[in-house]
Amino acid sequence: MKAPQVSRYLLLALAALLGACGGGTDEAPEALGKLDFRPSSAFGFDAVITGLRLGKEVVDARAPEDGVARAEGYRYLLRQIEMNLAMMTGDHDPLHPSVTRCPSKNCKLGFDSPDYTYVGANPLSANYSYRLYGQRGNAQLILFQVLERSGGPFKGTSKTESESLVVAADGSWEIYLGRDKPAQVPDANFLRLSEDQATLLVRIAHNDWLNTVEPSINIEVVGPAREAIEPFTPMRMAVAGFALSKMIPNQLQRWVKRLQDAPLNGVDEPCGSWGAYCAGEGGFGNYATGGRYQLATDEALILEVPAVPVKFQNIQLGNIWAESLDYANRQTSLNGHQAHLDSDGVYRYVLAHSDPGVPNWLDIAHHPEGGIFMRWLFPQGDTAPPQPGSKVVPLSELRDHLPADTPVVSAVERGEQLKARAAAINRRRNPAGYAGVQGALEP
Numbered sequence: 159m160k161a162p163q164v165s166r167y168l169l170l171a172l173a174a175l176l177g178a179c180g181g182g183t184d185e186a187p188e189a190l191g192k193l194d195f196r197p198s199s200a201f202g203f204d205a206v207i208t209g210l211r212l213g214k215e216v217v218d219a220r221a222p223e224d225g226v227a228r229a230e231g232y233r234y235l236l237r238q239i240e241m242n243l244a245m246m247t248g249d250h251d252p253l254h255p256s257v258t259r260c261p262s263k264n265c266k267l268g269f270d271s272p273d274y275t276y277v278g279a280n281p282l283s284a285n286y287s288y289r290l291y292g293q294r295g296n297a298q299l300i301l302f303q304v305l306e307r308s309g310g311p312f313k314g315t316s317k318t319e320s321e322s323l324v325v326a327a328d329g330s331w332e333i334y335l336g337r338d339k340p341a342q343v344p345d346a347n348f349l350r351l352s353e354d355q356a357t358l359l360v361r362i363a364h365n366d367w368l369n370t371v372e373p374s375i376n377i378e379v380v381g382p383a384r385e386a387i388e389p390f391t392p393m394r395m396a397v398a399g400f401a402l403s404k405m406i407p408n409q410l411q412r413w414v415k416r417l418q419d420a421p422l423n424g425v426d427e428p429c430g431s432w433g434a435y436c437a438g439e440g441g442f443g444n445y446a447t448g449g450r451y452q453l454a455t456d457e458a459l460i461l462e463v464p465a466v467p468v469k470f471q472n473i474q475l476g477n478i479w480a481e482s483l484d485y486a487n488r489q490t491s492l493n494g495h496q497a498h499l500d501s502d503g504v505y506r507y508v509l510a511h512s513d514p515g516v517p518n519w520l521d522i523a524h525h526p527e528g529g530i531f532m533r534w535l536f537p538q539g540d541t542a543p544p545q546p547g548s549k550v551v552p553l554s555e556l557r558d559h560l561p562a563d564t565p566v567v568s569a570v571e572r573g574e575q576l577k578a579r580a581a582a583i584n585r586r587r588n589p590a591g592y593a594g595v596q597g598a599l600e601p
Contacts, residue, residue, distance in 0.1 A: 197392055197393040197396045197397075198392050198395075198396055199392045199395040199396065201396045201399065201400070202392075202395040202396040202397070202398060202399025203395070203399055204399075205396075205400045205402070205403035206239070206399045206402050206403050206406070208403055209402060209403030209405070209406035209407055210235055210406060212406070212407040213234075213235040213238075213406045213407040213410050214235065215407075216407055216410050216411050216414060217231030217232060217234075217235065217410070220414050220478065221478070226524065227477065227478055227527070230477050230478075230479060231410075231479055234410060234479045234481060235406055237266065237267075238267075238402075239402065239406075241264060241265060241267065242402055242405060244256075245398045245402070246390065246394070246395070246398045248389070248390055250281060251281065251387050252281045252282055252283035252285070252286060252354075252355070253286065253379055253382065253385055253387075254379075255279055255280055255282055255288065255377050255379070256279070256280070257277060257278070257279050257375055257376065257377060258277070258278045258279075258280075259275060259276065259277045259278075260274075260275065260276040261275065261276070261583070261586060261587060262587060266481040267409065267480075267481065268409075268413060268480055269448070269474060269476050269480050269482060269529065269531040270482050271361075271472065271474065271482075271533065272472070272474055272482055272485035272490070272491040273364050273365070273367075273470075273472050273491070273493045274361050274362060274363060274364070275361075275362040275364065275586055276359065276360070276362075277360040277362065277375050278357055278358065278360070279357070279358040279360070279375070279377045280356070280357035280358065281355055281356070281357065282304075282335060282351055282355070282357065282358060283351070283353075283354050283355060283356070284336070284351035284352055284353055284354060284356070285354060286336065286379055286380075286381065286382060287334065287335065287336030287379070288334070288335040288336065288377055288379055288380060289332055289333075289334055289335075289377070289378050289380050290302075290332065290333040290334075290335065290358065290375065290376070290377050291330070291331065291332040291333070291376055291377075291378075292330070292331065292373050292374035292375045292376055293329050293330055293331070293373060293374045294320070294323075294329045294330070294331055295329075295370075295371040295372050295374070296369075296370065296371045297320070297362045297363060297364065297370050297372055297373060298363045298364065298366075298370065298469070298470055299319065299320055299363040299365075299469055299470050299535060299536075300319060300323075300360065300361070300362050300363070300373060301319050301320075301361040301363075301442055301535075302317060302318045302319065302323075302333060302349060302358065302359075302360050303316070303359050303360075303361075304316040304317070304335070304351060304358055304359075305357045305358075305359050306351075306352065306353045306355075306356045314356075314359075316349045316350045316351070316352075317349070317442065318346050318348075318349060319442060322346040323346055323347060324344045324346060324347050331373070332347065333348065333349060334347065334348050334349075334380070335348075335349045335350075335351055335358065336350070336351055336380075337350065337351060337352070358377075360375060363470050364493075364582075364586065365470060365494065365495040366495050367496075367578075367579070367582035367583075367586075368578065368582055372586075372589060410479065413479060413480035414478070414479065416432075416448070416480070417448075417450050417478060417480060417529050418450075420448055420449045420450045420529070421449045421450070422450055422451070422452060423450075423451050423452065423453075423459050423548060423550050424449050424461075424546075424548035425447045425448060425449035425461065425530055425532065425545070425546050425548065426447045426448060426449060426545070427447065427542075427545040428445040428446060428447040428532075428534065428542045428543050428544075428545065429445045429447070429542055432448050442535065442536065444533065444534065444535050444536070445533070445534045445537060445542050445543055446531065446532060446533050446534070447531075447532050447545070447546070448530055448531045448532070449529070449530045449548075450478075450527070450528065450529050450530065451522070451527065451528055451530060452526065452527045453509060453510070453511065453522065453526060454526070455511045455512070455526075455553075456552060456553050456554070457510070457550055457551070457552065458508050458509065458510040458514065458551055458552075458553045458556050459508070459510070459548060459549070459550050460506055460507070460508055460509075460548065460549050460551060460559055460560070461473070461506070461507040461508075461509070461530070461546050461547070462504050462505075462506055462546060462547040462548070463504065463505040463506075463507065463532070463543075463546040464503060464504050464543070464544050465499055465503045465505060466534065466537050466538070466543045466544075467537065467538035468494070468534045468535065468536060468537045468538070468543075469535050469536040470494065470533070470534075470535040470536070471493065471494045471532070471533060471534045471535065472491060472492065472493040472494070472532070472533050473491065473497075473505075473507055473520070473530070473531070473532045474490060474491035474530075474531050474532075475490045475491065475509070475520055475521075475522060475523070475525075475528055475529065475530060475531075476528055476529040476530075476531060477525055477528050477529065478525075478528060478529065480531075483521075483523045483525065483528070484523055485579070485583070486579055486580050486583035486584070487576060487579070487580055488521040488523045488576070489519060489520065489521050489572075489575065489576065489579070490520060490521055490523055491520070492507065497517070497518055498517035498518050498564075498565065500561050500563075501561065501563060502561065505518065506518060506561075506564075507520055508520065508556065508560075509522055509530075510522065510553055510556075511524075511526070511553075513567075513569070513572060514553065514556050514557075515566050515567050515569075515572075516556070516557075516560065516564055516565070516566075516567060517564070517567055519567070532546070
């Protein structure tokens with residue numbers, strides 16, 4: 159391989175850590191930092207095995223008993239391989255960018271939002287120009303953000319969003335990406351690339367799960383002719399394997415630490431210790447908060463969240479590895495469209511092992527310990543929401559701590575809601591099957 163190509167693929171593998179479902183960190187465990195990089199296939203493979211071993215040490219320390227948490231931790235490590243194998247595909251090259259999407263059953267990382275479809279277009283390079291295009295659809299909100307290596311996980315200052323985007327009368331839209339904006343392109347329809355390797359991350363918010371029509375998204379290179387891609391060489395295997403080996407334990411440790419430092423049975427002040435995530439979600443005027451819970455079977459945690467004018471909001475539960483819990487078959491999340499707002503202007507969410515028959519029950523899904531995450535997108539005046547209140551109460555006394563007019567949700571009604579959730583998520587995983595979805599997700 160020629161020297162310029164070696165440099166190109168080194169950068170390519172590093173940028174692959176910032177894929178559509180998340181990013182890596184710059185911190186490497188000591189055992190990986192001491193590895194002597196060698197351009198061989200065996201080195202790349204052995205590096206991944208080392209990364210898995212280091213990740214296993216993190217899992218075993220956090221989940222010493224062989225229960226659900228440890229099983230999910232090991233699964234988390236294996237998921238990282240599946241989620242990041244794109245860097246090892248034959249067509250992974252800035253002259254041949256591809257479009258990927260989540261959700262899938264394997265795309266879970268860093269409190270992935272149950273209300274988002276995540277679309278990635280990558281790898282991209284500032285050496286080229288690109289045209290992203292499609293049809294608008296009716297999604298509540300669409301956030302476009304360039305993630306670059308120097309910005310760190312989930313960070314990037316080049317961004318735009320659907321309400322600013324110039325859309326044609328027929329619903330078509332296009333965004334240009336590159337170093338320089340073409341004169342005829344509106345400012346809101348241009349995203350600047352400043353590095354050799356980057357990823358475009360598109361977050362599509364589904365407020366009404368049953369009736370959201372996502373935008374279509376495609377990408378093409380503008381200008382240079384498409385070149386043949388070099389075969390998957392030992393150098394590419396070595397570089398990609400080493401990059402993946404760093405990402406596997408780093409991602410896990412990052413979220414374990416964040417959750418261990420979070421309040422127990424409560425949440426932080428919005429964007430307090432979660433400020434890096436807020437800035438990372440595009441700097442779009444977004445706010446977030448998180449915490450963790452630990453509940454016995456006869457306890458319930460009530461979170462009291464004052465309503466604020468906002469374009470989109472949600473709350474979700476995750477396991478101790480910050481993976482979203484099963485939101486297709488269980489009510490482990492609620493957005494502003496789905497949640498019940500009490501007459502005093504407060505959302506009261508109830509975390510419990512069993513269904514207490516209240517609208518805003520969040521099913522902890524056989525996870526007595528886990529994480530909590532909340533988002534507010536574009537609050538009015540770009541003002542941080544107030545810190546939610548919290549209290550743990552006996553499950554048998556739950557209604558004594560809720561407004562007297564809190565509705566009762568029957569088992570039949572809950573069953574219909576869950577049936578509709580599953581249908582809506584299958585619809586999102588398979589956009590071609592949009593027709594015919596029925597159900598009741600509204601409060």
